[in-house]
Amino acid sequence: xxxxxxxxxxGIWLMFAPAxxxxxxxxxxxxxxxxxxxxxxxxxxxxxxxxxxxxxxFAGGIYLLLxxxxxxxxxxxxxxxxxxxxxxxxxxxxxxxxxxxxxxxGGGWKAIWNTQTR
Amino acid sequence: xSEDRASEKPPGWSYNPSTWKERIPLMLVAxxxxxxxxxxxxxxxxxxxxxxDPFFPTGSQTVLNSPISTLLxxxxxxxxxxxxxxxxxxxVIGGTARWRTMxxxxxxxGFAVGPLxxxxxxxxxxQPVKYQAWCSxxxxxxxxxxxxxxxxxxxxxxxxxxxxxxxxKTFWRAFWGLE
Numbered sequence: 001x002x003x004x005x006x007x008x009x010x011g012i013w014l015m016f017a018p019a020x021x022x023x024x025x026x027x028x029x030x031x032x033x034x035x036x037x038x039x040x041x042x043x044x045x046x047x048x049x050x051x052x053x054x055x056x057x058f059a060g061g062i063y064l065l066l067x068x069x070x071x072x073x074x075x076x077x078x079x080x081x082x083x084x085x086x087x088x089x090x091x092x093x094x095x096x097x098x099x100x101x102x103x104x105x106g107g108g109w110k111a112i113w114n115t116q117t118r
Numbered sequence: 119x120s121e122d123r124a125s126e127k128p129p130g131w132s133y134n135p136s137t138w139k140e141r142i143p144l145m146l147v148a149x150x151x152x153x154x155x156x157x158x159x160x161x162x163x164x165x166x167x168x169x170x171d172p173f174f175p176t177g178s179q180t181v182l183n184s185p186i187s188t189l190l191x192x193x194x195x196x197x198x199x200x201x202x203x204x205x206x207x208x209x210v211i212g213g214t215a216r217w218r219t220m221x222x223x224x225x226x227x228g229f230a231v232g233p234l235x236x237x238x239x240x241x242x243x244x245q246p247v248k249y250q251a252w253c254s255x256x257x258x259x260x261x262x263x264x265x266x267x268x269x270x271x272x273x274x275x276x277x278x279x280x281x282x283x284x285x286x287k288t289f290w291r292a293f294w295g296l297e
Contacts, residue, residue, distance in 0.1 A: 015242075015246070018246075028246075029247055032243060032246040032247050033243050033247065036239055036242040036243050036260075037239065037243075040235070040239050040264045043261075043264050043265060043267075043268070044264065044267050044268045045268075046268060047267075047268025047269055047271070047272075049268065049271050049272040049275055050267065050268040050271050053268075102132075103131075103132050103133060104130060104131055104132040105130070105131060105272065105275060105276075106128050106129055106130030106131045106276070106279055107130055107279070108275070109275060111279050111282070111283070112275075112278050112279060114282075
């Protein structure tokens with residue numbers, strides 16, 4: 001759970017990073033969109049039953065790692081690029097932590113699609 | 119009594135997601151969301167003259183008076199308050215075996231919690247992108263609605279598993295909890 005709480009905190013940081021780092025308009029807009037989404041799915045992934053939400057955080061982390069190259073910020077805006085790379089790497093790593101599995105959910109979400117009667 | 123509750127566990131589960139111990143904390147969180155959204159709606163209806171915001175005082179006014187907040191016949195904060203009220207009502211109806219006896223109310227509860235959280239996420243994105251402003255209490259309300267999603271979904275999962283695998287009744291009889 002702690003790893004997903006960190007993902008949540010990174011998502012919150014991404015929401016406010018444009019103001020704190022004084023970023024340009026375009027990278028700011030991307031963070032304003034991505035930050036709340038990653039914070040939300042990080043928080044949702046804290047619950048064991050919705051732990052699968054961490055894969056959305058993972059995808060977001062990978063996107064952030066690619067973001068400076070996709071939009072060319074690595075040449076023009078080092079703060080935006082550095083922030084995206086550090087946060088993206090952290091999100092990708094922390095989202096891979098599966099965490100505690102103390103509870104049993106009768107086969108989980110997969111059981112809904114499974115045709116076998118339990 | 120405790121044996122009865124243990125037997126109400128869904129098959130293959132280590133706990134019963136419909137116990138009051140699981141549901142009451144969610145109701146309290148939803149009630150706190152209702153109070154915050156209700157306060158914001160009272161500002162949008164001008165029942166209170168100003169809105170309290172410790173971090174973004176002008177931002178709150180910008181967000182709460184934005185064109186998006188008046189897209190619907192009632193202010194968006196009032197829609198949020200109604201959503202939280204729906205969370206409380208659908209969360210409180212039914213006993214500790216409702217995942218099996220009243221799947222319809224559990225599915226309604228899931229719809230009240232899930233989409234409300236996702237709509238508030240959309241509103242959080244729109245605040246800075248469209249209006250370059252933040253609203254502390256709007257963010258708090260969004261946090262509350264998203265905080266509820268994970269803990270609420272276990273009961274929904276139990277009901278969906280039950281509807282998928284029970285063989286004694288037709289799907290609709292099982293869904294409506296009919297004998």
